[in-house]
Amino acid sequence: MVVVVxxxxxxxxxxAQTISIEKIATTQLGAxxxxxxxxxxxxxxxxxxxxxxxxxxxxxxxxxxELIYGPKKLNxxxxxxxxxxxxxxxxPEVIEDKTSxxxxxxxxxxxxxxxxxxxx
Numbered sequence: 001m002v003v004v005v006x007x008x009x010x011x012x013x014x015x016a017q018t019i020s021i022e023k024i025a026t027t028q029l030g031a032x033x034x035x036x037x038x039x040x041x042x043x044x045x046x047x048x049x050x051x052x053x054x055x056x057x058x059x060x061x062x063x064x065x066e067l068i069y070g071p072k073k074l075n076x077x078x079x080x081x082x083x084x085x086x087x088x089x090x091x092p093e094v095i096e097d098k099t100s101x102x103x104x105x106x107x108x109x110x111x112x113x114x115x116x117x118x119x120x
Contacts, residue, residue: 020065028058028071038080041068041110045078053077053091059110068110084111087118 021042025033029046036043040063046056057078058070074090081087086108107116 021060021062024060024065024067025058028067029056036080037062039083041083043078043080043086059086069108069113081107085109085116 021035021044025035025042025044029044032047033044034047040061042060042062044058044060052075054073054075055078056070057072057074057076059068060066061068069086074088075092076088076090078086078088088106088108090104090106092104105118107118108114109116
């Protein structure tokens, strides 16, 4: 006689963390935001106006729910450069030349909590 026993355990911690991250992001950014996970961190930014590059940006430690970066209002595109750095492409306010697409690109180190200039 062969007896097979299967046991399933729901991963409640994962669900609770997801809800917690969503709640933190909604509180900081409002109902519309983009989320990009990278390891234990989540980069979240508001999607207030699709035409404008202005957005509120935060990085949340998913294991603790702690804000690692932000909230910061940037006129920029923000993405992951590595597991510990963001790449930020800021769009300066242009008054005279409305067609300028120039950007200032730099990195932000989440561990050292400082800006690192991009080398050209």
